[in-house]
Amino acid sequence: MITDEKNEGLSRRNLIVNGGKAVALGAAALSLGALNIAKTADAYEYASDYKYAKLDPQEVGQLTYENYPKMWCTSSVIAGLVGHLQKKAGGAWKDFPINAYRWGHGGLAGWGALCGTMPGAGVVIGLVTKDTDTAEAMVNDLAFYYSYTELPSFTPSRVMNAEIKHMTLAGTPICHISVGRWMRAEGVGFLTNARVERCARLSANVAMKAVEMLNAWADGKYKPAHRLLYNVVENGITSQNNCMDCHGHDVPSPNERYDTLKK
Numbered sequence: 035m036i037t038d039e040k041n042e043g044l045s046r047r048n049l050i051v052n053g054g055k056a057v058a059l060g061a062a063a064l065s066l067g068a069l070n071i072a073k074t075a076d077a078y079e080y081a082s083d084y085k086y087a088k089l090d091p092q093e094v095g096q097l098t099y100e101n102y103p104k105m106w107c108t109s110s111v112i113a114g115l116v117g118h119l120q121k122k123a124g125g126a127w128k129d130f131p132i133n134a135y136r137w138g139h140g141g142l143a144g145w146g147a148l149c150g151t152m153p154g155a156g157v158v159i160g161l162v163t164k165d166t167d168t169a170e171a172m173v174n175d176l177a178f179y180y181s182y183t184e185l186p187s188f189t190p191s192r193v194m195n196a197e198i199k200h201m202t203l204a205g206t207p208i209c210h211i212s213v214g215r216w217m218r219a220e221g222v223g224f225l226t227n228a229r230v231e232r233c234a235r236l237s238a239n240v241a242m243k244a245v246e247m248l249n250a251w252a253d254g255k256y257k258p259a260h261r262l263l264y265n266v267v268e269n270g271i272t273s274q275n276n277c278m279d280c281h282g283h284d285v286p287s288p289n290e291r292y293d294t295l296k297k
């Protein structure tokens with residue numbers, strides 16, 4: 035049984051150990067089975083020289099949008115955020131290597147896996163929040179926003195690539211499915227200016243959502259909108275809630291449902 039029935043901010047420490055075994059969940063937990071992992075997988079603070087200053091979402095969105103055609107999703111989101119942080123917070127941001135993350139584009143170097151906008155925002159979120167669970171909560175909220183909002187809704191001050199008509203619901207943070215659904219609705223191919231326009235606007239939306247959360251956090255008002263590790267807990271496997279996209283009607287149920295967790 036999960037200890038988080040009342041939705042009270044699930045953290046890794048709620049998910050761990052029973053009878054000398056440990057279950058480690060999430061990206062921060064690196065190995066299974068060792069008793070001491072319960073301690074190492076706790077939330078913890080860490081140091082970073084990168085400071086946050088409240089930003090204007092529309093300005094960040096616009097800069098992200100403008101950078102997309104040359105940097106693509108991951109780095110354009112970083113460029114939008116960092117470009118304005120360089121002016122407003124200064125310090126370590128001045129030398130930030132925005133292009134060091136360009137490989138995240140196209141769902142990891144074109145592999146269509148995780149949409150690169152979210153890891154782009156996550157890099158900045160992680161650097162400024164300096165707490166593992168806060169960063170994870172924000173990135174989790176970002177994935178919910180991305181998956182369950184009709185996008186792109188950003189309107190650029192001047193259209194750079196092509197006029198587009200459609201907004202679509204991805205239902206998942208996976209690049210391939212997300213862009214494929216939009217392409218089908220719009221009736222265009224991937225290597226088109228219309229698709230570039232869509233991903234540029236989508237990148238702007240994700241950067242703006244990150245700003246919205248970070249601004250609230252800077253005011254001490256950020257509250258996670260969704261439970262951490264929601265999908266793992268609900269589905270018994272790292273997942274999104276779109277099982278039938280791939281499994282059709284034969285969605286397998288995981289064999290083991292948390293028998294190592296606290297009862």
Ligand code: HEC
Nearest residue numbers: 269271273274275276277278279280281285286287288289
């Ligand atoms: C993006 C495609 C995709 C989505 C979405 C997806 N799966 Fe899977 N899943 C797979 C593939 C591929 C495998 C490997 C096994 C196979 O080929 O059938 C797999 C394996 C599994 C397994 C382990 C194999 C087994 O039979 O025990 C489980 C459990 C599972 N999926 C459950 C789910 C659940 C529950 C969801 C929704 C919350 C889900 N999957 C969503 C593609 C997907």
